[in-house]
Amino acid sequence: MKLASLIKKEFHRFFHDPRLIVTVVLPGILLYLIYSIMGSTINAESEPQTYKVYVSETTPAVAFIEACLGETGDGMTVLPLENEEAAKAEVESGEAAAILYFSENFGERGSSVRILYNAAEEASSSFYSLADAALQAYGMPFAVLPESVTSAEQIGIGIFAGLLPFLVVTFIFSSCMGVTIESVAGEKERGTLSTILATSAPRYQIALGKVVPLSCIAAIGAASSFLGVVLSLPKLMGMSVGDFAGAMSFGGYVLLFVLILSIVPLIISTITSVSAYAKTVKEATSYTSVIMILVMVISILGAFVGRMGDWVVCIPIINAVNTMGLLFEGQIVVWQSLVSAALNIAYTALLVLLMTKMLSSERIMFGK
Amino acid sequence: MADFFENEIVRAEGLKKTFSLSRKQQKLEKTTVSRKVAVDGLSFSAYRGEIYGLLGPNGAGKTTTLRILSTLIKADEGDAFIAGRSVKKEPGKVRDAIGFMTSELKLEKFFTPDYLFDFFGAMHGVPKQTLEKRKKELFGRFGIDRFQGVRVGDLSTGMLQKVSLVVAIVHDPEVVIFDEPTNGLDVLTAKVVTDFLLELKSMGKSILLSTHIFSLVEKLCDRVGVIIDGKMVAEGDLNALCGGGSLEDKFFEIYHGIKGEVV
Numbered sequence: 001m002k003l004a005s006l007i008k009k010e011f012h013r014f015f016h017d018p019r020l021i022v023t024v025v026l027p028g029i030l031l032y033l034i035y036s037i038m039g040s041t042i043n044a045e046s047e048p049q050t051y052k053v054y055v056s057e058t059t060p061a062v063a064f065i066e067a068c069l070g071e072t073g074d075g076m077t078v079l080p081l082e083n084e085e086a087a088k089a090e091v092e093s094g095e096a097a098a099i100l101y102f103s104e105n106f107g108e109r110g111s112s113v114r115i116l117y118n119a120a121e122e123a124s125s126s127f128y129s130l131a132d133a134a135l136q137a138y139g140m141p142f143a144v145l146p147e148s149v150t151s152a153e154q155i156g157i158g159i160f161a162g163l164l165p166f167l168v169v170t171f172i173f174s175s176c177m178g179v180t181i182e183s184v185a186g187e188k189e190r191g192t193l194s195t196i197l198a199t200s201a202p203r204y205q206i207a208l209g210k211v212v213p214l215s216c217i218a219a220i221g222a223a224s225s226f227l228g229v230v231l232s233l234p235k236l237m238g239m240s241v242g243d244f245a246g247a248m249s250f251g252g253y254v255l256l257f258v259l260i261l262s263i264v265p266l267i268i269s270t271i272t273s274v275s276a277y278a279k280t281v282k283e284a285t286s287y288t289s290v291i292m293i294l295v296m297v298i299s300i301l302g303a304f305v306g307r308m309g310d311w312v313v314c315i316p317i318i319n320a321v322n323t324m325g326l327l328f329e330g331q332i333v334v335w336q337s338l339v340s341a342a343l344n345i346a347y348t349a350l351l352v353l354l355m356t357k358m359l360s361s362e363r364i365m366f367g368k
Numbered sequence: 369m370a371d372f373f374e375n376e377i378v379r380a381e382g383l384k385k386t387f388s389l390s391r392k393q394q395k396l397e398k399t400t401v402s403r404k405v406a407v408d409g410l411s412f413s414a415y416r417g418e419i420y421g422l423l424g425p426n427g428a429g430k431t432t433t434l435r436i437l438s439t440l441i442k443a444d445e446g447d448a449f450i451a452g453r454s455v456k457k458e459p460g461k462v463r464d465a466i467g468f469m470t471s472e473l474k475l476e477k478f479f480t481p482d483y484l485f486d487f488f489g490a491m492h493g494v495p496k497q498t499l500e501k502r503k504k505e506l507f508g509r510f511g512i513d514r515f516q517g518v519r520v521g522d523l524s525t526g527m528l529q530k531v532s533l534v535v536a537i538v539h540d541p542e543v544v545i546f547d548e549p550t551n552g553l554d555v556l557t558a559k560v561v562t563d564f565l566l567e568l569k570s571m572g573k574s575i576l577l578s579t580h581i582f583s584l585v586e587k588l589c590d591r592v593g594v595i596i597d598g599k600m601v602a603e604g605d606l607n608a609l610c611g612g613g614s615l616e617d618k619f620f621e622i623y624h625g626i627k628g629e630v631v
Contacts, residue, residue, distance in 0.1 A: 006491075017478065195475060
C-alpha cells in the first residue's frame, strides 16, 4: 500500500504537470523535425554535375545517356576502358562515377550492359539512377545489370549500427536526467524528502518508489527520442525507413526492447543515487553531467569493443551498446542480450540498495 | 515495551551525540577540535497530556535531541522511548507514534492539502476509511476544508502552516514533537501555531517542543527542561522552577552559574 502510494504520487506529480510532459516528449519531436528537414534539404540540393565514366566500347547508347543527362543539366566525360583495375579503383575512391561494360552483341536480343558503380558515393549512385533510367528508355532488348563496389544498404546499416546504440544510450540518459534530478535532489533540497523520511515508510520502499515510476517516465521520453531518430535518420541519409527496419528480425526487436528496458532503470538508479547524495539540484546536475560524459564515451567505445571478447557483457552500458550494435546489424545475439539485461537489472538492484543505505544515512540526508 | 512510570509518554536515557566538524566548521566555530558534543548524557521524561518545553540557546542541542527522538538521527549512546517504544530498536513504530514538525520538513507545493493528507496517511499505513473520517474532522476543525483542493503553493502562509501541522498528525500520533514552532514566522502565523498546539493539548495529545523564546514556554508549557551545552541543567514544573520570578531571569541565573558570563 505504501509502495503503491509512493509510485502513484510520482505518476500524479508527472502527469499533472504539463511542463514535465513537454520536457520528456519534446526532444523526440524536435529531433524528428530537425533531422527530417536537414535530410530533405541535403538531398534536394543537387548541383549540375559532370560524371567521369569509363566504357568498354563506344555505342550509340553512350551518346543517348549523355543526351539524357544533358536534359537534366548534367554532363558526362566518357573515357575508354584501357586499364580496368585502375578504373575500378577510381570508382571505389569516388573519382569516377561508373564503368559501363557493353556485351559484344550489344543491341541484339539477349545482350546486356553492366554498370559498375559505388553505392556509397552520392555522385556515383546518382549517375547509376540516371543511366539506368536512360537505358530503360533506349528501347532496345538488352538487360541492365547493376553492380556496386559496395552495397548501399550495407553501408547505411553499418553506419546506423555504429551510431544508433550511442544515440539510444545518450537519449535515455538525457531523458532520465531530466526527470530524476528534480524528483530526488529537488525534493531533498526543498525538504520534502525529509517529510517522507519522518514517516514509517521503509527506506527501501522510498527508494523503489522513486526508481520504478521514474524509470517508466524516462522510458516514455527515451522511446520518443528513439523513434524520432529511427524515423528521421534514414531520411537524413537518403534511405527508406524500411531498408533499415528490414535489417532486423522480430526477435532482434524484442531483444533490443529488453536491452532498453534494462538500461533505463540502471541509469535512473545511478542518477537517483547521485541525486540523493548531492545536497542541491545544482550539485546533482554537476555530478550527473560528468557521468553523462562518461556514459557517452563508453557508448562510443562500446561500438569497437566487440572484438575484445565476451567478457564485455559484464560492464554496464558497454554491454548494452555492444549488443545493440550487433542487433542493428541484423544479428540475433540472444545470450549476450539476455546476460547484459540480467546484469543491468542486477546492477540496478545494487544501486537501489545503495540508495536505501543513503536514505538511512543521517550524514547524507540531514548533514549540513 | 519499556517499563514506564505512570503517565510517562517520553523518556530519554543518557542520550549522547557527537558530530565531526569539517575544517570549514572548525574555522566558523573558532576551534581546532574535530568533534563536537551536541548532546551530552541527556535524560528527561515527559508525561501524557502535557506540553513539555526544551529551552536553551542556539547550539545547545535541542534540535539534535528532538531529531534523535523522532528517529531521523541515531544517538551514539543512550536510548529514548516514545510510548514505550525504543527509538533505537523500533524506529518505524516510533515514527507511527509521533508527529514530527519542524521548519525543515516541507510539503511539495505542487499538491493539494487533500492529496497530501491521503499520501501521508498512506505512508503511515492509516486505513482509508479512518483517513477520510479524520480528514473531515481535522480539515473542518482547522478551517482547511475550504482550501483542500487548492495547491499548497497557492495557499497563504498561515493556511500553509495549518496544512503542515494537520498533515503531521494525519496518523493520530500519541506524541507531537515540534522543533522551534514559531521560528521565522510572522505574528499571525505564529498565533496559528500556538493556538494549534493548545488545541492539540485539549485533544489529549502530549507535546514536546524546543524553543529559545521564553514567552512561548510561559504561554504553552506545563514543564520545562533547560539545556546548555547538550546537558540538562534544570528541569521541572514551570512555576516551581521560576519560583515566582520570570523564566528569563531564572534562565540567565542558571546560564551565568554554568558559563560564568551572561553573553
